Amino acid sequence: MRSLDDALREAADAVGEALESLVPAPEGADGRLVEAMRYSLFAGGKRLRPFLVLSGADLFEVPRAWSVNTAAAIEMVHTYSLVHDDLPAMDDDDLRRGKPTCHIAFDEATAILVGDSLLTLAFEAVTTPAGHPDAAVRAEIACALARAAGADGMAGGQAIDLAAESRDLTLDEVITLQRLKTGALFGFACEAGAILAREDGTARAALRDYAACIGLAFQIADDLLDHEGTEADLGKAVGKDAAAGKATFVGLLGADEARRRAEALADDAIAALSAFDEKAAPLRAVARYIVERRH
Amino acid sequence: MRSLDDALREAADAVGEALESLVPAPEGADGRLVEAMRYSLFAGGKRLRPFLVLSGADLFEVPRAWSVNTAAAIEMVHTYSLVHDDLPAMDDDDLRRGKPTCHIAFDEATAILVGDSLLTLAFEAVTTPAGHPDAAVRAEIACALARAAGADGMAGGQAIDLAAESRDLTLDEVITLQRLKTGALFGFACEAGAILAREDGTARAALRDYAACIGLAFQIADDLLDHEGTEADLGKAVGKDAAAGKATFVGLLGADEARRRAEALADDAIAALSAFDEKAAPLRAVARYIVERRH
Numbered sequence: 001m002r003s004l005d006d007a008l009r010e011a012a013d014a015v016g017e018a019l020e021s022l023v024p025a026p027e028g029a030d031g032r033l034v035e036a037m038r039y040s041l042f043a044g045g046k047r048l049r050p051f052l053v054l055s056g057a058d059l060f061e062v063p064r065a066w067s068v069n070t071a072a073a074i075e076m077v078h079t080y081s082l083v084h085d086d087l088p089a090m091d092d093d094d095l096r097r098g099k100p101t102c103h104i105a106f107d108e109a110t111a112i113l114v115g116d117s118l119l120t121l122a123f124e125a126v127t128t129p130a131g132h133p134d135a136a137v138r139a140e141i142a143c144a145l146a147r148a149a150g151a152d153g154m155a156g157g158q159a160i161d162l163a164a165e166s167r168d169l170t171l172d173e174v175i176t177l178q179r180l181k182t183g184a185l186f187g188f189a190c191e192a193g194a195i196l197a198r199e200d201g202t203a204r205a206a207l208r209d210y211a212a213c214i215g216l217a218f219q220i221a222d223d224l225l226d227h228e229g230t231e232a233d234l235g236k237a238v239g240k241d242a243a244a245g246k247a248t249f250v251g252l253l254g255a256d257e258a259r260r261r262a263e264a265l266a267d268d269a270i271a272a273l274s275a276f277d278e279k280a281a282p283l284r285a286v287a288r289y290i291v292e293r294r295h
Numbered sequence: 296m297r298s299l300d301d302a303l304r305e306a307a308d309a310v311g312e313a314l315e316s317l318v319p320a321p322e323g324a325d326g327r328l329v330e331a332m333r334y335s336l337f338a339g340g341k342r343l344r345p346f347l348v349l350s351g352a353d354l355f356e357v358p359r360a361w362s363v364n365t366a367a368a369i370e371m372v373h374t375y376s377l378v379h380d381d382l383p384a385m386d387d388d389d390l391r392r393g394k395p396t397c398h399i400a401f402d403e404a405t406a407i408l409v410g411d412s413l414l415t416l417a418f419e420a421v422t423t424p425a426g427h428p429d430a431a432v433r434a435e436i437a438c439a440l441a442r443a444a445g446a447d448g449m450a451g452g453q454a455i456d457l458a459a460e461s462r463d464l465t466l467d468e469v470i471t472l473q474r475l476k477t478g479a480l481f482g483f484a485c486e487a488g489a490i491l492a493r494e495d496g497t498a499r500a501a502l503r504d505y506a507a508c509i510g511l512a513f514q515i516a517d518d519l520l521d522h523e524g525t526e527a528d529l530g531k532a533v534g535k536d537a538a539a540g541k542a543t544f545v546g547l548l549g550a551d552e553a554r555r556r557a558e559a560l561a562d563d564a565i566a567a568l569s570a571f572d573e574k575a576a577p578l579r580a581v582a583r584y585i586v587e588r589r590h
Contacts, residue, residue, distance in 0.1 A: 033446055033454040084411060089403035108384035112407065113454050116379060116414065117446040123418045124441035127434045135431035139422045142437050146419035151328055151412040159328035159408050 004285040008051055011071070014064060015050040016042070018072040022125055036106045036114045037121075040079050043097045044235075048286070049074045049189040055282040056193025056207060069131035070141055070192050073122035077149050078185065080118040083111050085158060091240075098235030119149070132196060140195050148188035157181025161246075169247040175216065182222075183215035190214070190283075206272050213269035214287050220262040221291045223248040227255060229295070262291040299580040303346055306366070309359060310345040311337070313367040317420055331401045331409045332416075335374050338392045339530075343581075344369045344484040350577040351488025351502060364426035365436055365487050368417035372444050373480065375413040378406050380453060386535075393530030414444070427491060435490050443483035452476025456541075464542040470511065477517075478510035485509075485578075501567050508564035509582050515557040516586045518543040522550060524590065557586040 002010075019041055026034040050071035057067035086093040086101040087108065094104050103111035125131060126141045147153060157180030164177065190211035194204035226241055227250045241248050249258045269287040273280045297305075314336055321329040345366035352362035381388040381396040382403060389399050398406035420426060421436045442448060452475030459472065485506035489499035521536055522545045536543050544553045564582040568575045 032458065033451060037446065080411075084407055087404075087407065089407060109382075109457050110454065112379055112382065112384060113446075113450050115411070116375075117450045119411065119414055120441050120445035120450065124438055124445060127422075127438035127441065129434075129438075135434045139424075139430045139433040139437065142418055142434070143422035143424075146415050146422065150415035150419060151332065155408050155412045155415065156328060159405065162404050163327065 004282065004289055007055070007282045007285070008046070008048075011051040011054045012047040014054065014068055015047050015071045015075055018068045018125075019075065022069075022072055022076075022121060032106070033110065033113055033117060036102055036110045037118055039105055040083050040102045040114055041076070041118070043099055045075065045079070045097065047075060048290075049078050049185060051286065052186070052189035052211075052283070053192045055286070056190050057196050058282070059193055059203070059207075059276055059279050060197030060199055061279075062193060062196045066132045067193065067196050069125045069128070070145075070196060073125040073141075073145060074185065074189055074192070076118040076122040076125070077145065077154075080115040080122070081149075081154055081158070081185075083118070084115040087111060090158070090162065093237060093240075095236050134198070137196060137198065141192060144188055144191065144195060148184040153180055153184030154182075157184070165244055165246060168245075171249075171252045174247050174249065174252060178216060178219040179212075182219050183212065186215035186218065187211040202275065206275060209272040210269045210283065210287070213265045213272060214290055217262045217265035217269065217287070218290050220249045220258050220265070221293065223250045224255060224258055224262070225293075225295065226250075235295070259291075266291045299577065299584055302350070302577045302580070303341070303343075306346040306349045307342040309349065309363055310342050310366045310370055313363045313420075314370065317364075317367055317371075317416060327401070328405060328408055328412060331397055331405045332412055334400055335378050335397045335409055336371070336413070338394055340370065340374070340392065342370060343585075344373050344480060346581065347481070347484035347506075347578070348487045350581070351485050352491050353577070354488055354498070354502075354571055354574050355492030355494055356574075357488060357491045361427045362488065362491050364420045364423070365440075365491060368420040368436075368440060369480065369484055369487070371413040371417040371420070372440065372449075375410040375417075376444075376449055376453070376480075378413070379410040382406060385453070385457065388532060388535075390531050429493070432491060432493060436487060439483055439486065439490060443479040448475055448479030449477075452479070460539055460541060463540075466544075466547045469542050469544065469547065473511060473514040474507075477514050478507065481510035481513065482506040497570065501570060504567035505564045505578065505582070508560045508567060509585055512557045512560035512564065512582070513585050515544045515553050515560070516588065518545045519550060519553055519557070520588075520590065521545075530590070554586075561586045 023034060023037050023041060025038065053071040053074055054067055082096060083102045085091050086096060087103055093101055095101065102114055123142055126145060127138050132138050149155065157177055160177050161181055187208060190207045191204060194207055226239060253261065266287045270284045273283060318329060318332050318336060320333065348366040348369055349362055377391060378397045380386050381391055382398055388396055390396065397409055417440065418437055421440060422433050427433050444450065452472055455472045456476055482503060485502045486499060489502055521534060548556065561582045565579045568578055
């Protein structure tokens with residue numbers, strides 16, 4: 001198979017092209033909002049969630065033209081969440097991926113509207129007939145994306161996270177929080193391929209299991225990076241969670257045990273894919289990458 | 296026919312019930328976000344946009360069960376836009392419908408997440424199979440709602456409005472701004488009935504014409520209320536736009552000419568419905584109401 005790096009780059013190129021056509025460079029005088037949307041969308045993200053969508057769709061040989069809008073949509077939802085989470089009223093971060101955050105580069109009002117507009121455009125991207133020929137698939141993708149992103153998913157997780165700054169969470173509570181805050185969108189990313197292929201049943205359930213493992217592994221790895229990484233590696237401030245008194249996996253388990261758990265979760269994720277053939281190689285490789293990445 | 300008051304009340308009850316079931320009162324300890332969503336959703340809005348959705352659907356005898364989720368969704372999108380527009384970084388309003396705005400009653404971070412969650416839930420409401428039996432209709436409704444709400448619609452209009460504080464707009468520019476900021480969502484509200492009924496062609500075009508007229512009439516009436524109304528009538532601060540140096544229809548045309556134009560637009564809206572029978576009576580009546588309302 002191709003190396004994971006090649007596969008990641010190919011997916012990032014495909015989703016980048018889709019994003020270029022969904023959010024083209026503005027022409028008129030009123031282009032500041034679109035300029036700011038593009039600033040955040042093209043800030044050098046790893047495009048990990050789109051990679052999961054495309055790799056999941058590849059399992060079922062879904063044509064790339066039918067999966068790429070869903071991949072672009074999840075990146076827009078992820079980017080919107082970063083732009084809003086970085087706002088002064090939320091996590092108050094000035095730096096993201098080594099660049100000023102959206103509200104620093106532009107202004108707070110623009111950053112709020114950038115998030116709103118990216119979230120909205122994500123739903124246009126998955127429901128436009130140009131995205132997938134089957135309207136039932138388009139509607140189901142939109143519904144699943146909304147469930148993953150909303151108050152019972154990512155946004156709800158962020159609300160709990162903000163509330164958690166004022167009290168200590170147990171390990172179970174941190175796991176529940178992260179299942180919402182990062183896990184729900186990972187879950188959608190991994191299941192989307194099955195929805196796009198109209199696959200239900202065991203294959204879809206296996207992807208759900210895979211997603212639950214890599215979602216949690218990703219978050220533990222994030223905590224380890226926040227604990228051990230440098231600002232130069234990560235392109236954002238480090239050690240903020242611990243300083244804010246937030247419960248982290250590293251704080252609760254210690255770095256060694258946290259790393260052991262993340263690696264075990266990568267093993268479990270790979271085991272969940274046992275029924276798939278070599279078409280699942282990119283998903284297997286990325287499970288390992290998620291816990292070993294340096295940024 | 297029933298009086299407009301009865302029709303408005305009946306529609307508000309129907310959409311209120313749908314919102315109750317979409318955003319039920321929270322049970323657990325993590326209910327603050329949902330509590331804040333309900334605070335803003337049930338703050339005594341007129342439910343005008345849902346009324347337009349339901350009345351438009353009634354033209355084609357779409358069963359109420361198939362239109363009410365779209366009506367609830369547009370109210371969630373409208374409410375999200377108010378919650379975000381009221382934020383300190385945007386219009387910085389403390390009072391809305393006679394009550395503290397969401398970020399005052401809760402906090403800024405919660406208000407940002409309330410808007411995000413309502414916007415997201417709107418797309419879940421229109422794409423869930425429980426909403427409408429035809430998946431193609433669900434996908435088309437979601438796509439049309441996204442177009443109306445996003446950077447080429449409402450959110451884009453708000454961005455232009457914020458930028459306009461720093462310079463004088465011409466009448467044409469104010470009309471363009473309002474066509475995006477309030478008109479696009481009115482347009483969706485009026486056209487949704489036709490989409491829900493799978494009606495294309497002249498009936499749908501007539502509803503589009505009707506929407507363009509009432510959308511602009513609504514905004515002119517809003518400027519007149521901001522100019523002539525009292526804070527007690529409106530439940531929010533008055534005269535803010537003029538004080539902020541924002542171009543308004545009243546400022547550009549004078550109150551008399553603005554009122555004359557609003558009334559002429561109501562006539563045009565009613566004329567656009569000439570091909571419909573008495574089932575369009577509520578839409579005709581609401582066009583008049585929009586320019587005569589006192590709040």
